[in-house]
Amino acid sequence: MNDQSAEDLSLLETLDHLLDRGVVISGEAVISIGDVDLLYLGLNIVLANVDAIVRTARRT
Amino acid sequence: MKVVVIGAHLHRTDIEPLAEAVPAGALWLSGISVDDNQPLGDRDLLLRVANVRAALLERATFVAIRYGFAADVAKVTPYLAKWQQLLEAHRDHVEMTLKVAAAAPLPRPDRRDYASGAGYLRALHASAAEIDPRFREAAEARIGGIERRWTPRDNASVEMAALVERADVARVIEAGQSLKRDFPEVPFLLSGPWPLEVFADDHQ
Numbered sequence: 001m002n003d004q005s006a007e008d009l010s011l012l013e014t015l016d017h018l019l020d021r022g023v024v025i026s027g028e029a030v031i032s033i034g035d036v037d038l039l040y041l042g043l044n045i046v047l048a049n050v051d052a053i054v055r056t057a058r059r060t
Numbered sequence: 061m062k063v064v065v066i067g068a069h070l071h072r073t074d075i076e077p078l079a080e081a082v083p084a085g086a087l088w089l090s091g092i093s094v095d096d097n098q099p100l101g102d103r104d105l106l107l108r109v110a111n112v113r114a115a116l117l118e119r120a121t122f123v124a125i126r127y128g129f130a131a132d133v134a135k136v137t138p139y140l141a142k143w144q145q146l147l148e149a150h151r152d153h154v155e156m157t158l159k160v161a162a163a164a165p166l167p168r169p170d171r172r173d174y175a176s177g178a179g180y181l182r183a184l185h186a187s188a189a190e191i192d193p194r195f196r197e198a199a200e201a202r203i204g205g206i207e208r209r210w211t212p213r214d215n216a217s218v219e220m221a222a223l224v225e226r227a228d229v230a231r232v233i234e235a236g237q238s239l240k241r242d243f244p245e246v247p248f249l250l251s252g253p254w255p256l257e258v259f260a261d262d263h264q
Binding site: 019025 | 110113123125126129135136156157203249251258
């Protein structure tokens with residue numbers, strides 16, 4: 001894995017944990033960013049993350 | 061201004077001066093003040109919160125709260141007793157995450173079939189793919205830890221969270237390298253240490 005792809009994967013993983021992990025406070029509304037709520041932002045990070053894992057695994 | 065919460069901590073000194081400390085019963089919430097109009101999806105803000113989160117974990121283990129929650133002590137009050145118990149039990153523990161991409165992902169649910177994002181995510185989890193049982197067995201044996209929990213993430217990956225001693229992180233990383241050597245055909249990512257994310261969340 002080259003440095004750039006490792007850095008990208010690390011960033012995706014960090015954002016995935018920030019957006020899609022931890023305790024969800026009951027009754028807390030999902031906060032939106034424009035028309036995209038954080039739930040979807042988190043989901044996109046998850047999917048991008050898995051794709052990146054597969055790509056980097058193929059390269060190594 | 062609002063305080064975007066990062067986590068719940070046992071001590072104020074675990075937080076300051078890295079972040080703001082908001083009293084919540086016997087515990088403290090860590091957070092970062094942002095303007096009310098600040099978009100929470102702003103890349104710089106996300107990276108800033110991520111960096112502070114990592115620095116806080118170096119100080120002490122904390123209960124991670126999902127990004128996007130603005131500090132409101134009344135809303136966290138029902139959780140405080142449980143969080144205190146978790147923090148006292150796991151102060152020297154951190155989570156490590158093994159994310160494994162499935163060899164043959166199942167068909168992904170169609171977003172248009174679901175009325176809500178939460179329903180769509182539940183369907184994604186329900187359609188999660190399986191991974192090679194030999195890899196799963198080896199991962200559990202080598203990573204070890206105090207407790208492990210497998211979570212279907214989506215139709216293309218499965219994830220194991222392991223609760224490990226802080227002093228054990230280097231050994232777990234070495235275990236990940238041995239898995240990479242012995243299972244080169246399995247795409248996976250071992251990451252951490254992380255705060256109490258999976259093991260503090262009843263919904264996982």
